[in-house]
Amino acid sequence: MFINIGSAGEEVTMRSSMLIVAAFLLGCLAGYKEWLPEWILGEGVTMWVLYALMFQVGIGIGSDSRLKEILRSLSPRMLLVPCATIIGTLLAVAIVSLGLQRWSLAEVLAVGSGFGYYSLSSILISSLKESSIGVQAAAELGTIALMANIFREMMTLTLAPLMVRWFSPLAPICAGGATSMDVTLPIITRFSGRDWVFIAILHGIVVDMSVPILVPMFCSLG
């Protein structure tokens, strides 16, 4: 979920994901009670903070000490794992989009390409869709992205042992999506085995990098 936290930081990551949910809920409460001034909620502020966020995400990726090592030991076979996650997710999500009549295929694909990275994907969707489908629908789609990607992470955390038994040791890695390098890594290590840690981190980094590319792409497709 967050870049550059490192292997000793899983506990920190767990704590920070609770912090994120708390910030969101607190925001909901503040908005509901109308405690927030108008200017904060305007499009301008959010967009600039969003640019700042993207820049920082980039710095995190570029300065990651694991990046070089991982690029060096990369084999095409290992890249199949993030490809499986991306293709498997998008195909399955495309199928259920037929049943979700309120949203277009591209909108449902944008939610799916959060790959568990709920903070970034929901923020991107609710700000990027605002101009095309309006504030109301964009906020709703952003909320769906937030919840869907939190659910994905929770399912991975709770169902990992069954995933290993039914779908192979790679399954919790792919299910974890962008979180396979931090939040869900301890669970993957435990149930898939130590042999898979390297692939899990590589997978997490590749999928993580795909989120800020795929989500805006699907948002712009309509």
Next chain:
Amino acid sequence: MFLGVGVGYLIRKVKGVGLVSMTTMLTIIVLLFIMGGEIGGNRQVMRNMASLGGEALVIAVAATLGSVVAARYVYKYWFRRRGGDNAQ
């Protein structure tokens, strides 16, 4: 973002670059707080919360199922142990 990747690579040796993960966290928290504020202040979203949650659940189940099925195929055809070495 790509500008950030370049800058990050150039300053990777600079002390304190690790602080970026902390400021990223802070930025995410601020943005989610604002997003929460927008959603909380939006009565219609609050009213639709249950149906939004249902749609989110459907997408989450599909996304997870799709990726574990794909994982199984990749494992079966490219990773199944050849001579005892499993992962590498």
